[in-house]
Amino acid sequence: MMKHVPHSRDVRDAARARLIERGVSIESIAEIVYQMQAPYSPHLSLKDCMDSVEAVLDKRELQHAILVGSELDMLAERGQLSEPLLSIVASDEGLFGVDETIAIGAVNTYGSIAVTTFGYLDKAKIGIIKQLDTKMDDGQVHTFMDDLVGAIAANASGRLAHRLRDMTDFGEDEMRERKGLY
DSSP states (O other): OOOOOOOHHHHHHHHHHHHHHTTOOHHHHHHHHHHHHGGGOTTOOHHHHHHHHHHHTTOHHHHHHHHHHHHHHHHHHTTOSOTTHHHHHHHTOTTOOHHHHHHHHHHGGGHHHHHHHHHHHHHHOOTHHHHHHTOOTTSOOOTTHHHHHHHHHHHHHHHHHHHHHHHHHHOHHHHHHTGGGO
């Protein structure tokens, strides 16, 4: 029997919809990216950051990580994971680490700058990441989502850092010609 493979557009749309369902907007991620990159680029705008977030959300690795992680969070909310996994995920147990492992797998796309940015965001918990990390009193579980948002922001930040460096090295005209490469 031939298995159905979802169309890329369906996967992309499902991942983006899942972010919204879980209370995460593109703008809330872009605000983190802006905070990370503005000190290095005085002309950076929130729109630049939103564009970068949109671009990294087109990466299949991130889409898959969003779908898997958010599904595990939702299963934990409904009590549909077996023990002891249910208690571990529902309480965001400190030594669990699988949530970070999935996020790190998705953060490697934009090199070491994205990886180190993810590490910083995982500890600092700024913006929507902090809100997700501390929002357990309403029954929602965000054990995976806070790390996934950190991965998205880290990738978008790394992408911008690479683009800003290329802009400096190559100039705006050549970057326009190369636009499809990023």
